[in-house]
Amino acid sequence: MKKPEKMKSSDITPESVFMMKRRNLLKLLGVGATGLVVSSAVKADIFSWFSDDKPAAPKIMLKELKFIKPKAYQADLALTPENKVTGYNNFYEFGLSKSDPAENAHTMKTDEWTVSIEGEVNRPMTLNLDDIRNKFSLEERIYRMRCVEAWSMVIPWIGFPLASLLSLVEPNSRAKYVAFETLYSPKEMPGQESRFIGGGLQYPYVEGLRLDEAMNPLAFMATGVYGKELPNQNGAPIRLVVPWKYGFKGIKSIVKIRLTESIPPTTWNLSAPNEYGFYANVNPNVDHPRWSQATERFIGSGGLGQVTRQPTLPFNGYSEQVASLYDGMDLRRYF
Numbered sequence: 001m002k003k004p005e006k007m008k009s010s011d012i013t014p015e016s017v018f019m020m021k022r023r024n025l026l027k028l029l030g031v032g033a034t035g036l037v038v039s040s041a042v043k044a045d046i047f048s049w050f051s052d053d054k055p056a057a058p059k060i061m062l063k064e065l066k067f068i069k070p071k072a073y074q075a076d077l078a079l080t081p082e083n084k085v086t087g088y089n090n091f092y093e094f095g096l097s098k099s100d101p102a103e104n105a106h107t108m109k110t111d112e113w114t115v116s117i118e119g120e121v122n123r124p125m126t127l128n129l130d131d132i133r134n135k136f137s138l139e140e141r142i143y144r145m146r147c148v149e150a151w152s153m154v155i156p157w158i159g160f161p162l163a164s165l166l167s168l169v170e171p172n173s174r175a176k177y178v179a180f181e182t183l184y185s186p187k188e189m190p191g192q193e194s195r196f197i198g199g200g201l202q203y204p205y206v207e208g209l210r211l212d213e214a215m216n217p218l219a220f221m222a223t224g225v226y227g228k229e230l231p232n233q234n235g236a237p238i239r240l241v242v243p244w245k246y247g248f249k250g251i252k253s254i255v256k257i258r259l260t261e262s263i264p265p266t267t268w269n270l271s272a273p274n275e276y277g278f279y280a281n282v283n284p285n286v287d288h289p290r291w292s293q294a295t296e297r298f299i300g301s302g303g304l305g306q307v308t309r310q311p312t313l314p315f316n317g318y319s320e321q322v323a324s325l326y327d328g329m330d331l332r333r334y335f
């Protein structure tokens with residue numbers, strides 16, 4: 001996300017060509033027969049989709065989940081196909097290419113997982129995965145997802161409202177923010193100790209929301225996607241989804257949630273504070289310093305030549321539900 005050369009890939013993208021036969025792809029990447037200019041960073045990204053030379057990741061069986069489908073969240077939108085939702089990811093702990101998480105995240109062990117919820121709460125607690133399964137009933141929500149890199153998807157998540165989890169621990173009157181932390185385990189997540197793999201971010205990955213944002217009904221804890229439990233590359237066993245914010249707010253593989261009085265540090269803001277703010281609300285009118293946020297490449301079922309560029313919507317299309325959280329705030333200043 002930080003590297004300028006990674007962002008210049010907008011004319012041709014890995015997702016637009018990954019369905020092609022390698023033979024055709026090589027032709028395409030060769031000389032200018034097609035007239036397309038492809039940066040070397042994008043070539044590397046495209047080639048890793050094919051990964052002939054890399055060992056195939058083990059096929060992992062994911063459990064089917066039981067869930068309801070509340071009408072209010074069954075948006076009438078074309079879904080991004082499952083193989084792209086689970087094959088084109090950002091999870092820098094496992095590498096910087098979009099295909100790295102799917103190939104490498106199997107080294108993370110999720111069966112003995114716990115999430116501790118602590119800080120400014122009346123009832124701090126540590127939940128294991130059985131506790132989470134028993135305390136929260138699951139629902140499916142079809143949400144738009146807009147990465148700050150200007151690509152987007154529509155994803156059928158399964159999980160429960162973050163507000164349900166917060167009500168359980170009872171935030172006290174000092175609680176104003178919610179801080180989240182990803183697992184820290186360099187043995188399982190090689191990017192946490194190698195800057196070549198992990199891009200030199202500070203780990204563990206941390207994120208945060210204001211308490212009123214966290215209590216908004218749209219803020220969601222996902223434990224599944226596409227009818228099954230989350231694959232590791234999507235943030236197993238539990239991750240945050242905040243559909244009106246850029247994707248990097250959706251912290252994966254959470255082990256700690258802490259209610260705080262003051263604003264918590266967040267990973268991308270620590271890394272480049274002039275480029276990534278705390279709020280990170282999707283906003284077509286506030287550009288990233290290095291690229292426009294006015295439009296986005298929707299990753300749908302199409303292949304090469306069918307990448308849809310579409311306008312980006314304020315709050316990613318969720319203004320009605322969330323705009324009032326920011327009444328009176330200058331969204332250029334609080335980007």
Ligand SMILES: Nc1nc2c(c(=O)[nH]1)N[C@H]1C(S)=C(S)[C@@H](COP(=O)(O)O)O[C@H]1N2
Nearest residue numbers: 089090091092147182205234247248250252
């Ligand atoms: N721990 C952790 N969480 C993370 C990231 C990451 O690198 N590490 N990447 C973020 C970014 S930039 C995006 S766009 C989303 C991608 O989620 P997905 O791969 O499930 O689509 O995860 C977010 N959560």
Ligand SMILES: [Mo]
Nearest residue numbers: 147148247248
């Ligand atoms: Mo992102």
